[in-house]
Amino acid sequence: MSTDTVAMPNTHILSTFEEALRSLRDDALMMASLTERNLENARKGLFERDEDWCNTVIADDEEVDTLEVQIDREGVNIMLRYHPLASDMRNVISTMKLSVNLERIADQAVGIARRSRKLISRPPADEMFHLEPIYQYAETMVKDAVRAFASQDLELARGLKERDRQLDQMNRSFAEKLTDLMSHRVDFIPTYMDLIFISRFLERIGDQATNMGEDTIYAISAEETRHTHHLTG
Amino acid sequence: MIKSMDPQPPPTASAPGTNVTSELAHPRADFLKVTDFNFYYGKKQALYQINMEIPQRQVTAFIGPSGCGKSTLLRNFNRMNELIDGVRHEGDILLNGRSIYDKKMEVIALRRSIGMVFQKSNPFPKSIYENIVYSLRIAGISSKNILDETVERSLRGAALWDEVKDRLQDSALGLSGGQMQRLCIARAIANRPEILLMDEPCSALDPIATAKVEDLIHDLKSQFTIVIVTHNMQQATRCSDRTAFFYLGKLIEYDDTQKIFTNPGEKQTEDYITGRFG
Numbered sequence: 134m135s136t137d138t139v140a141m142p143n144t145h146i147l148s149t150f151e152e153a154l155r156s157l158r159d160d161a162l163m164m165a166s167l168t169e170r171n172l173e174n175a176r177k178g179l180f181e182r183d184e185d186w187c188n189t190v191i192a193d194d195e196e197v198d199t200l201e202v203q204i205d206r207e208g209v210n211i212m213l214r215y216h217p218l219a220s221d222m223r224n225v226i227s228t229m230k231l232s233v234n235l236e237r238i239a240d241q242a243v244g245i246a247r248r249s250r251k252l253i254s255r256p257p258a259d260e261m262f263h264l265e266p267i268y269q270y271a272e273t274m275v276k277d278a279v280r281a282f283a284s285q286d287l288e289l290a291r292g293l294k295e296r297d298r299q300l301d302q303m304n305r306s307f308a309e310k311l312t313d314l315m316s317h318r319v320d321f322i323p324t325y326m327d328l329i330f331i332s333r334f335l336e337r338i339g340d341q342a343t344n345m346g347e348d349t350i351y352a353i354s355a356e357e358t359r360h361t362h363h364l365t366g
Numbered sequence: 367m368i369k370s371m372d373p374q375p376p377p378t379a380s381a382p383g384t385n386v387t388s389e390l391a392h393p394r395a396d397f398l399k400v401t402d403f404n405f406y407y408g409k410k411q412a413l414y415q416i417n418m419e420i421p422q423r424q425v426t427a428f429i430g431p432s433g434c435g436k437s438t439l440l441r442n443f444n445r446m447n448e449l450i451d452g453v454r455h456e457g458d459i460l461l462n463g464r465s466i467y468d469k470k471m472e473v474i475a476l477r478r479s480i481g482m483v484f485q486k487s488n489p490f491p492k493s494i495y496e497n498i499v500y501s502l503r504i505a506g507i508s509s510k511n512i513l514d515e516t517v518e519r520s521l522r523g524a525a526l527w528d529e530v531k532d533r534l535q536d537s538a539l540g541l542s543g544g545q546m547q548r549l550c551i552a553r554a555i556a557n558r559p560e561i562l563l564m565d566e567p568c569s570a571l572d573p574i575a576t577a578k579v580e581d582l583i584h585d586l587k588s589q590f591t592i593v594i595v596t597h598n599m600q601q602a603t604r605c606s607d608r609t610a611f612f613y614l615g616k617l618i619e620y621d622d623t624q625k626i627f628t629n630p631g632e633k634q635t636e637d638y639i640t641g642r643f644g
Contacts, residue, residue, distance in 0.1 A: 146641045216600055218627045218639045355629030 150215045154224065157207045161228045161235075164200040165279040168235045171197065171242040172275060172338070176268055179249040179331065182257065190246035197239040204232040220352070227352035231282060234341040234348075238275060241334040241341075248327045248334075258324045260311060264332060267303045271335040271342070274300065278345035287353050293346035294358070300339035307332045394462065397422035397591055398443065398561065403457035405438055407450065412438045414615045416457070420608070425583060425592045427606035427623065429599065431638065434612040436595050440563050443593065444480040445473050461561070481554030485566040487546035489538035489553075494521075494530050497538045497549055498556050516556050523589075524552035525582050544575020551582065555590070562586065564594040568601065580605050599639055603627050611635045 145151040171190050178186030208229040211217060217225050252258075274296055281290035311325040318325075347358045396419035405413035413435045420426045428436035441447045442459060445466060459466045466476055478501070489497050496503075498520050499513045507513065517534065521527040526548045530541070538549055547567060554562055564583070568576040583592055583605050596602050602609055603623060610620040611634070619626065619635040630636045 144642060150641065218599060218603075219630055219636050221640045222628065 147215065150211075150217075150221075153207065153211050153215065154217075154221065157204065157211065157225065157228055160200055160204050160207065161231055162279075162283060164197060164204065164232055164235050165282070167193070167197050167200065168239045168242070169272075169275060169279065171239050172272055175242040175245040175249065176272065178246055179252070179268070180261065180265065182249075182253045184250055184253055187246040187250045187253070190242050194239050194243045197236055201232045201236040205229060223352045223355060227282075227348035230348045231345050234344045238338050238341050241338050244334045245331050248331050252324060252327050255324050258321055258328065260314070260325070260328060263307055263310065264328055267300070267307060267332055267335050270296075270300050270303060271338045274339050274342040275345075278342040278349070281346055282349045282352075285349070285353050287350060290346040290349040290353070291358075293343045297339045297343040301336060304332045304336035393422040393424070395419060395421045396460075397462055398593075399460040399463075400439070401458050401460070403439075403442070403455065403459060405435075405442060405447070405455045406453065408452040412615050413442075416617050418610060418617060418620050420591065420593060422462075422591050423587055423589070424607040425587050425594060425605050426608045426610065427602035428593065428595045428610050428612060429597070429602050429639075430612035430618075432597075435615040436610075436612045437565055438615075439612070440565055440593060440595050443561065443563055444477045444482060446477075446482065448473070478557045479559050480561040480563060481557060481559035482563040483547070483550050483554055483565070483567045485569050487543065487550045487570075489541070489546050489549050491537070491539055493535045494538050494541070494549060495534040497553050500553070501557055520552040520556040521549075523555050523586065524548045525578060525585070526552055542575070544571050544578060547571060547575065547579060548582065551579070551586075555586070559590065561591045561593065564592065566595055566597065569597065576601070599627070611638060613638065 145154075171193050174186045174193070175190045177183060178190060208225050211225050215221075274293060277289055278293055280286065281293070308329050311329055315322050315325055344359075350356050350358050398420035400416050400418045400420075403413060403416040404411060416439060428440060430436050438447065442455065443461075443466070447453050447455075461476075461479070465471070490500060492500070495517055498517045499507075502513060502516060518527060518531075521530060526545060529545060530536075530549075538546065541549060547570075551562070551567075568579050571579065580601065583594065586592060587607075594602075594605060596605075606623045608620065609623045609626040611618045611626065611630075611632075613634055619630055619632045621631065625631075626635060627639060630639065636642075
């Protein structure tokens with residue numbers, strides 16, 4: 134098969150299509166930065182025991198929800214008007230799926246903020262210390278998932294699945310530790326329950342970051358990597 | 367250089383429904399095989415070193431910008447290009463293992479075996495009935511039973527029977543554009559060809575007529591091998607099993623349609639189908 138290179142321009146003939154793709158991507162990156170901000174604010178609310186940050190996260194979730202709807206509408210519009218194919222089609226699909234995962238992450242941040250408000254109303258527990266690395270780990274996964282999408286970094290996207298397994302393990306260990314402690318410190322059971330829930334939120338955030346990585350892999354290489362854990366061990 | 371294949375018995379020119387090649391129990395992956403094919407209009411080379419295998423009873427789409435050679439290759443399959451002065455070719459095209467350039471191959475029989483539908487429907491200024499039986503009459507068949515049976519079978523095959531069965535003696539020129547195109551398909555399948563070549567068959571049709579032809583293509587592929595030239599990417603994705611992308615007379619990429627339109631292997635294909643070409 135001939136592969137002689139013949140120079141072809143890399144911009145789309147239809148400038149409106151190019152603009153629509155750019156707008157979709159810009160909105161997805163904006164949504165990603167708002168979601169990262171909400172997650173960061175939820176962390177401040179939790180570890181600084183600051184109810185204002187918690188309330189901010191809950192209020193700001195609406196921005197993320199609005200962007201999710203907007204991205205959905207833009208994606209459908211592009212499908213309808215331009216019938217994208219090949220990498221354009223994969224990019225539109227993966228951007229729409231990315232926004233769904235970002236919205237869920239923002240929802241988990243709201244869940245963390247709500248639990249944090251309850252925690253703030255009770256005496257602090259020393260075990261918070263063990264939650265911090267889990268939070269940091271999940272937050273970094275989200276940042277890297279967004280970075281992989283933004284810079285089309287295949288290797289960074291591929292690494293997320295393995296990191297998610299590590300996060301799952303951290304969450305399990307934390308939950309076991311607190312469950313053991315419950316029988317010794319009955320008065321802290323409500324606090325431990327909230328911490329276990331927050332850890333669980335973080336574990337779900339890791340899943341969603343992994344999903345974002347899988348969608349980025351599909352956008353870049355058309356490779357299907359979902360549900361392949363049973364193959365890769 | 368033109369290669370020749372082992373001689374095989376010439377087809378029976380007088381019997382419609384007798385194909386140049388024998389019927390195969392299992393579809394053949396290289397039913398139509400193009401090898402090292404170059405083609406020239408005078409001094410201008412239009413096709414460069416084409417190699418491809420077109421599978422039997424599947425739909426293969428040829429895509430590419432105007433002048434890329436897709437119609438030229440299509441018209442070589444039934445040696446239509448030989449009607450143009452000054453053309454020449456190198457390499458070979460094999461139909462079911464036999465060279466279409468075999469000295470014993472009768473061109474008329476080849477064209478009966480490889481039917482063609484053009485961009486603009488071209489019914490004869492005759493009745494609907496006579497359009498279908500025209501080639502049979504040329505072949506000397508006059509049995510009313512055979513002609514009637516062929517008309518009904520062909521029109522049913524082209525999904526036109528129900529619309530015209532009560533006015534078979536009316537002029538074909540009174541049909542709508544979409545009906546005329548399906549009449550041309552019916553005329554092409556009246557001879558029971560093995561391959562149907564379609565050169566932008568829907569480019570002049572409205573969306574409903576286009577949908578009917580596309581539906582028909584889907585139905586016909588159980589019996590015929592179909593090669594369709596189209597500029598409509600969505601049509602190629604909807605209709606075809608395999609897609610070949612041509613550019614400047616070269617076959618750039620040829621693969622499963624889903625692969626071509628979701629993850630093409632060549633940058634030139636990607637640029638063309640995503641509209642970054644121009």
